[in-house]
Amino acid sequence: MAAIEFERVSKRYGDVEIIRNLNFGVKAGEFMVFVGPSGCGKSTTLRMIAGLETITGGNLSIGDRVVNDVHPKDRDIAMVFQSYALYPHMTVYDNIAFGLKIRKMPDAEVRKRVGEAAAILGLEPLLERKPKALSGGQRQRVALGRAIVRNPSVFLFDEPLSNLDAELRVQMRSEISQLQRRLSTTTVYVTHDQIEAMTMGHRIAVMRPLQADQPEASNLMQCGTPMELYDTPANVFVARFIGTPRMNMLPARIADDGSTVQLFDLNLPVSAQFAEVARNQRGRPVLLGIRSEHVGLAHEVDWNGTVAIEGTAEMVEPLGHEVIVHLMVNGENLIGRQRSHAGLPQPGDPYRMVINCEAMHLFDPATELRLQ
Amino acid sequence: MVRREPSHLWMHLALIAFVLVTIYPVLWVLALAFSGQQSVGIIDLPADPSFFERLRAILPFPEHFSVKNFTEVWTEQSFGRWMLNSAVVSLLTTGLGVFLACTAAYAFSRFRFPGRNQGMLLFLVSQMFPGTLMLIPLFIIIVKWLGLGNTYFGLVIVYATTAIPFCVWMMKGYFDTIPIDIEESAVIDGASRQTIFFRIILPLAKPAIAITALFSFMTAWNEFILASVFMEAEANYTAPVGLRFFVGGFSAQWGYFAAGSVLVSLPVVLLFLYLQKYLISGLTAGSVK
Ligand SMILES: Nc1ncnc2c1ncn2[C@@H]1O[C@H](COP(=O)(O)OP(=O)(O)OP(=O)(O)O)[C@@H](O)[C@H]1O
Ligand SMILES: [Mg+2]
Numbered sequence A: 001m002a003a004i005e006f007e008r009v010s011k012r013y014g015d016v017e018i019i020r021n022l023n024f025g026v027k028a029g030e031f032m033v034f035v036g037p038s039g040c041g042k043s044t045t046l047r048m049i050a051g052l053e054t055i056t057g058g059n060l061s062i063g064d065r066v067v068n069d070v071h072p073k074d075r076d077i078a079m080v081f082q083s084y085a086l087y088p089h090m091t092v093y094d095n096i097a098f099g100l101k102i103r104k105m106p107d108a109e110v111r112k113r114v115g116e117a118a119a120i121l122g123l124e125p126l127l128e129r130k131p132k133a134l135s136g137g138q139r140q141r142v143a144l145g146r147a148i149v150r151n152p153s154v155f156l157f158d159e160p161l162s163n164l165d166a167e168l169r170v171q172m173r174s175e176i177s178q179l180q181r182r183l184s185t186t187t188v189y190v191t192h193d194q195i196e197a198m199t200m201g202h203r204i205a206v207m208r209p210l211q212a213d214q215p216e217a218s219n220l221m222q223c224g225t226p227m228e229l230y231d232t233p234a235n236v237f238v239a240r241f242i243g244t245p246r247m248n249m250l251p252a253r254i255a256d257d258g259s260t261v262q263l264f265d266l267n268l269p270v271s272a273q274f275a276e277v278a279r280n281q282r283g284r285p286v287l288l289g290i291r292s293e294h295v296g297l298a299h300e301v302d303w304n305g306t307v308a309i310e311g312t313a314e315m316v317e318p319l320g321h322e323v324i325v326h327l328m329v330n331g332e333n334l335i336g337r338q339r340s341h342a343g344l345p346q347p348g349d350p351y352r353m354v355i356n357c358e359a360m361h362l363f364d365p366a367t368e369l370r371l372q
Numbered sequence B: 001m002v003r004r005e006p007s008h009l010w011m012h013l014a015l016i017a018f019v020l021v022t023i024y025p026v027l028w029v030l031a032l033a034f035s036g037q038q039s040v041g042i043i044d045l046p047a048d049p050s051f052f053e054r055l056r057a058i059l060p061f062p063e064h065f066s067v068k069n070f071t072e073v074w075t076e077q078s079f080g081r082w083m084l085n086s087a088v089v090s091l092l093t094t095g096l097g098v099f100l101a102c103t104a105a106y107a108f109s110r111f112r113f114p115g116r117n118q119g120m121l122l123f124l125v126s127q128m129f130p131g132t133l134m135l136i137p138l139f140i141i142i143v144k145w146l147g148l149g150n151t152y153f154g155l156v157i158v159y160a161t162t163a164i165p166f167c168v169w170m171m172k173g174y175f176d177t178i179p180i181d182i183e184e185s186a187v188i189d190g191a192s193r194q195t196i197f198f199r200i201i202l203p204l205a206k207p208a209i210a211i212t213a214l215f216s217f218m219t220a221w222n223e224f225i226l227a228s229v230f231m232e233a234e235a236n237y238t239a240p241v242g243l244r245f246f247v248g249g250f251s252a253q254w255g256y257f258a259a260g261s262v263l264v265s266l267p268v269v270l271l272f273l274y275l276q277k278y279l280i281s282g283l284t285a286g287s288v289k
Helices: A042-050 A092-101 A107-121 A136-148 A166-183 A194-200 A226-231 A236-241 A272-280 B009-033 B051-058 B068-075 B079-110 B116-126 B131-145 B152-177 B180-189 B193-204 B206-222 B225-230 B239-246 B254-278
Strands: A004-013 A016-026 A031-035 A057-062 A077-080 A154-158 A186-191 A203-207 A220-224 A248-254 A260-263 A266-269 A285-290 A306-318 A323-329 A332-338 A350-356 A361-363
Touching: A004 A042, A016 A042, A016 A220, A031 A042, A031 A166, A031 A194, A042 A057, A042 A077, A042 A154, A042 A186, A077 A136, A077 B180, A092 A107, A092 A136, A092 B180, A107 A136, A136 A166, A166 A194, A186 A194, A194 A226, A203 A226, A203 A236, A220 A226, A220 A236, A236 A248, A236 A285, A236 A361, A248 A332, A260 A285, A266 A306, A272 A361, A306 A332, A323 A350, A332 A350, B009 B068, B009 B254, B068 B079, B068 B254, B079 B116, B079 B152, B079 B193, B079 B206, B079 B239, B079 B254, B116 B152, B131 B152, B131 B225, B152 B206, B152 B225, B180 B193, B193 B206, B206 B239, B206 B254, B225 B239, B239 B254
Parallel strands: A031 A186, A031 A203, A077 A154, A154 A186
Antiparallel strands: A004 A016, A004 A057, A203 A220, A248 A260, A248 A285, A260 A266, A285 A361, A306 A323, A306 A350, A323 A332
């Protein structure tokens, strides 16, 4: 177990800056998930922790030690690759034992440790097989076995489940979570699947590719527990990235008296959370964020402050347990959800839903930061 | 619906004709070798041969079978000695060539260093000159400067350097197909470069090593011109040079020549059969994805 600390860490390939000004930490024993769109530098950051990529600026520490120039093998980490990267010419046993053998561990101890790891992962009947003769899920387990057998102070995972089918992914998701809770080894897990992020991580770091027009901004958009990110996203990017379907984001304006948000021709009472913000931002434009589960049918919900909104149905997606309704309101897309699938609108029909004003999020349209 | 394939008869006839043309000389060598005599004519034609007797004369089939040529080549001539010379030179060449080609190709495949692309190109360019062009410079360097004339080592150096460019290209191409993830994963497991190279990369590159080894071996085993220039003493001849000795200026021992040729070709055939078991694909299957 060791904490990981990023201090103004940056990475560039030649002239191309990939990571800028990363400042955050992973606590000892914590399960941290890096999530973000493709190309945002998740893998690069993970590989910097592993020591597979050099760091071009700042300091990275594992435990009490700055590891900028420490060789991967001396960092006491284990990594599971997206591609598994098993040694194809070795048996499962040798794959798992390789790291121990080259560290000159006595044979008896190697056998004991590999045995334990294989038992935890249910690999015992497969120890004599070559990777070629394993299924995807079994290979993934061997890759896990190779990591846990060394009992490292940090686990690193780079999208370890993305090659598995949906069912196996769900199963392995919980296996990895349970394993981590049991060993309480500090873990950094990279994924672009936000369900993995929300369900597995103690905390999540949301990352974004560097923007040309924001020369100061870091890749890190927000770091917090899954519910913090969900309930109080720090900016429009996180608000839109976490949650499916995406959070509705509509241009609005704070009324001159600061008591309501004017959305199209509607007046939404400001929630208590934003009362002070609204007073300070009187008459200013804002971005109003509202999640689809807070746009519903009047007779299905019992929200405190609701405002009815009318639009044309664009697309209706019945999922069985609920229906996702895409409305077009004054040229803006608004997504809502309802439970009943009786009397669904046809595309083009006028349709009326209600907004839960208590659940609004307000963002500054210029900086895209949450107003507070 | 079943459709009859068009008849392949003509194609097969043409192919058979080509095969005959190809193996005819080989059959002649075999026939000569087993004829037990030294002249190229292995049939005694009567003074006024009939058509069938003429036909019989061009068939590669000796009148009498005998292994005399083989035994004499071995006992009365120094052919055994020459084969041994060839074997030593070829095996040393193979060892040196394969080792250097593997290490060089690995560096070209995995490291980024100044001159990397130029280096690969230079290897290719070196292959474009005919070997005889190098004869005089090589003679000066190896024999005059290094004093390695009439030694195994002189030939080994030359053969290995001739074989290495092709081998490096061959090995680099193969190394490039081995996923880098495997190596990174070994790095994290704590393996050093050497461990990775010898315990991960080389075992995975067996097919390419087999080809490289065969190529290096054949480069050395079959080479005639350089060997005939470097090896002046009869005891140091390699097998191809020795063969030439049988049919040189004053002698025309075609029977020995043929028997020797058969003996010379055997090791290459055996080596190929042995290496064949390494020429399998899919060694990296199951590693990634
Ligand atoms: N060797 C390199 N040279 C230049 N740019 C690179 C190099 N390696 C990666 N990059 C760039 O760095 C950026 C981040 O790459 P990275 O692999 O970290 O993304 P990621 O967040 O893991 O994406 P994904 O979800 O697709 O795996 C990408 O834009 C990529 O093009
Ligand atoms: Mg990645």
